[in-house]
């Protein structure tokens with residue numbers, strides 16, 4: 001009995017101690033915990049704060065500062081939620097750190113006028129008037145009328161509209177920025193560092209752009225580059241196409257015919273007996289221009305001022321008339337593709353040809369019948385063939401691997417003249433195909449079948 005009582009007396013203080021410990025721990029926890037709010041931005045918990053008021057006040061301060069900076073009426077664009085939680089004091093974000101956290105997770109919108117091209121937002125401006133003015137300015141600038149041309153109609157190839165609404169305020173640009181953006185397609189042009197062995201032509205090819213564009217973007221007056229020089233590489237492609245219908249009058253050259261005197265027994269060489277000279281004619285025309293480049297032209301009247309004098313090449317005893325000068329004008333389908341393959345470069349300023357890619361050795365065919373007027377190495381063009389088709393047309397096939405015709409040779413449409421290659425200033429196998437009409441390179445796609 002005594003033993004039992006003693007045991008009980010010892011047991012009571014032990015359980016009291018345990019209970020006291022639990023209560024003490026609980027109170028200690030209570031003392032270090034507090035009710036708090038979880039700040040949720042667009043469904044994602046960002047941090048814990050002591051009170052909603054603290055967060056909202058900080059947010060108002062940020063908004064006011066930004067509004068003062070950009071002089072715009074801003075509005076929070078995120079969805080902001082608060083959830084009451086119970087958290088350790090140490091987990092709460094102090095007020096002085098809250099601004100930085102909020103700035104990382106929220107953004108602000110402002111009312112702007114956005115230029116939308118084929119359903120895609122292109123540039124946002126402060127108001128509708130600015131946006132409309134910019135669209136009109138671009139239209140006028142990119143019509144690019146030549147002397148003596150009268151505008152009949154002006155518009156865009158794309159569907160262009162100005163839409164007013166809220167956009168992130170950082171996206172609002174000045175009219176100058178928007179103009180550059182629409183003209184070049186980018187606000188952040190890439191940089192290129194000149195390396196040993198580089199030249200503008202190679203840099204342009206590697207960056208899928210054009211020598212003239214690089215020169216213009218970097219205000220280069222010569223093609224001399226220095227090692228380590230930083231170049232802006234603008235892949236200048238306007239986001240809009242201005243379509244201008246024009247009426248014009250001008251005096252232009254009439255191409256001369258080429259006659260070849262063929263001597264079957266002679267070596268493949270040609271002597272010029274008569275240089276030939278261009279004629280002159282006064283024409284009126286109507287044309288469709290896309291960003292200043294003629295895409296379609298109809299001659300409406302013609303007055304011959306001076307007749308051309310034929311060029312005579314001597315290679316034998318027989319005189320062959322290449323082709324009679326019929327009605328002139330660029331027409332679709334007069335020439336055949338020299339080779340079929342993906343086009344890696346299109347015709348434009350700085351690249352007055354198309355590049356058709358293919359395997360080295362693939363046969364290249366004459367685009368039309370005519371006479372070979374050039375066959376051999378020609379600097380950056382590498383191994384090159386030029387065929388005079390008469391009617392003012394010639395075609396050039398550059399970077400060939402091998403040539404199978406010689407100067408003075410008559411070729412028929414579709415005849416194999418060379419093999420596709422990678423000679424000269426070329427960074428990959430392709431045929432650089434040029435169409436020259438009346439001495440000017442024209443877009444091959446406008447005359448190919």
Ligand SMILES: [Zn+2]
Pocket residue numbers: 345351353354355431432433
């Ligand atoms: Zn080319």
